[in-house]
Amino acid sequence: MASVKPLSKPREPIPPFGGDGFSRREQPAPAPSTPARWGVWLAIFAVAMLFAGLSSAYLVHLPQRSRFPLELPSILWANTLVLILSSFSCQWALRQARQGRALSTMQGLGLTLALGVLFLAGQVYAWQQLRDAGLHLQTHVFSSFFYVLTATHGVHLIVGVGILFGVWAVALLRQGTTLNPLAVELSAFYWHFLTLVWLWLFLLLNLKAI
């Protein structure tokens, strides 16, 4: 391919993020989806910073952990497993969506949704167990942290369930004829993020001291 003559300067600037439109090779126009992708990534980053703030608050209290007994309900392990499985099913649905298989995508998303709701139910059960053990929000700072961290994660997961349900419902209304892989991709990304956040929070809650 013949190289294009330089315009105003002898050296063209290196094109970052999609180029300056004058690069030597003809580049495809940036996909219209790019802003959506950036937007979701940045939103997820902001949520990550919210959890970072809460985690750092937890970590500075951690040296006093031994003074405030808190046995975690064992159902949390089962919940963790459920959420990890949901991430796998979500990823499977994304692969189906990318290959244009609308029906199996919907099955995968449906399974993910079911697992997500199961996780939420499990979290509520864990709360009940703690409450029955006499550990309330006000009891001490670590019981407070347990409720705040799980509730903040739960609220974000409810949003995630809503988003996945929206994608799933739209696909259902269109009877699986068209499916936007980008919508599946972005909601799957958010879902994986929430799984990672839960793993991190679960690790924090299991730390006995630092």
Added chain:
Amino acid sequence: MAVHAEHLAHAHSESWIRKYVFSTDHKVIATQYIFTAYFMALLGGLLAALIRYQLGWGDQASPLLERLFPFGAQGGVIKPEFYLAIITIHGTILVFHFQTMMLTGGFGNYLIPLQIGARDMAFPVLNMLSYWVFLASCVVMLLSFLVEGGAAAAGWTVYPPLSVHAAAVAGSGLGQTIWLLSMALLIVATLMGGLNYIVTTLNLRTKGMSLMRLPLSTWGVFFASVIGLVTFPVLLAGAILLLLDRHLGTSFYMPTVYIGGQLVETRGGNPLLWQHLFWYLGHPEVYILAIPALGFIGDIIATFSRKPIFGYRLIIISFVVMTILSCIVWGHHMFTSGLNPYIAMVFSLLTILISVPFGTIILCYAATLWKGKIQFTTPMLFAIGFLSLVVTGGLGGLFLGTASTDLYLHDTAFVVGHFHVIMASSVLFAIFAATYYWFPKIFGRFMSESLGKWHFWLTFIGVYATFVPMHVMGLGGMMRRIYSPHAYQYLQQWVPWERVISIFGLILIGAQLLFVVNFFWSLFKGRRATDPNPWRANTLEWQTSSPPPHLNWGEEQPVVYRGPYEFSRPDTAEDYLPQNTPPVGVEVSGNGVR
């Protein structure tokens, strides 16, 4: 806003409400931001007048005050708890609702799509939502004056336990809760806006607009948005915990303390945690303001020096370094809180280190001025005033950034003087410079130059005469946030100083009336900006009509061939060369592309 109705009307037809109230056009949203933020600035300025009155003549009763504030100033003297509410809301609304929102939501919103050659923001609806959430935040914050106990009174930093325990001060009742809710709304608005600015800058640049051809204004708002995205959610986390402490009986921040002779029992809280979470936003907030301010000033200085900006790449590298460093220096606000001395030393070093990129940028701007054909227009005067204030304020910062001297100066009037020079006034100057500079573009009319110059000189002298003496008082032991210097024997020596400062402060506040008059007079009666590029600038926003049409450009988006600061090129007849002027010898086809 009705002024430019006829200019937009031909471009798109929608109902008046959709076009001017619930608009998704970034220019309309930016104008809404500008009006709202200036309104908050006026209120903040009035609160400042009350503060100055109280510090100067707080021992004398005034019938006027009693009539204005029957509850806050019974007997004509401002009550202590009302005074604390005033300083809290003064600080909060001027830092967050005025300066932050004016720079990013107002001018950032207006300029980014125009300067990068885009038709609108990446997410126009999100942009609109961001404004409405911000407006809700303003309304909620102002309503707090009307609730029982009055507005929040724990200072703009709302340290626990003062801000947690309702019995601590009258404003820590419902007022404090409303403060937290308003801040939560503001954080959400900032995040929605910031996300939009970042994505728009990265994705919607027109053909030829590489990152290294972006004007400094756009870069400034971009980095401010990055800092906001990193730090504002952390304050949100802190605010959630504070709300729970206040209302659901948790004790994240509350230690076991005696308040008013009553033992308040808690379960393992740590009040220093709030200080960490707050200052993790609170300090970067300074750079959320400083970096866009520096960006606007860069554009203005290059244009009115008729010279390419000196060290464009160096300035952007400095922005990056400031963005990173700003997030790891918050501890210098906590030197007296019992911080480990070794950690204090690290924070000290990092704080002093951040003056390197800051100083680099100031030197680059000074070098841009050097041997330029300087035009002393009002925006240029404010830009030069900005440089002066930043240097003065930076020198005070050296004493506060060093842990050993800060131990003495902490919580004195020195701190108040310092941040009013380096942050409040310098950013205010940048906002004024930007207003005078872009007013013809936004509203299609010029602001009055003669009024503008009076405004500049009175403000410039007023700022120095008000805030520099505070440094001296602080060295002499005058505490900040104190209700009245008249009540303490050891502060008697500062009473005359406070009066003189108050006189200059009130002159400074009064001088802003000139700006208000100029603003509204020019909006309706100002000289028309028939030339779309009256300052003969190079950046893209000046290459479309004033005010720009709906969707900013005509049929075709502009194509960019060069950097934003090609002034006084020896090979061109004019002393400027707009970014979208094709180079000589390049044929331009119908759609503007070679």
